[in-house]
Amino acid sequence: MEQVFAKLKAFLCQASERTYDKLWQLIDKLLDQFHTDECLNLFRHSGYVST
Numbered sequence: 001m002e003q004v005f006a007k008l009k010a011f012l013c014q015a016s017e018r019t020y021d022k023l024w025q026l027i028d029k030l031l032d033q034f035h036t037d038e039c040l041n042l043f044r045h046s047g048y049v050s051t
Contacts, residue, residue, distance in 0.1 A: 001042075001046060003042050003045070003046075004034065004039075004042055007033075007034070008027070008030060011026075011030045011033065012026065012027075012030070015030075
């Protein structure tokens, strides 16, 4: 899970939104950057999914 938050944090730092509303709008858009295959790989790497 740390990897997901690290990626999200990096995106947020690059964008530098500072208001509450703009921040949540940005997070909504940024979540589209997390593709299904990538999320599954991160869960596997963390040990949450057996192969």
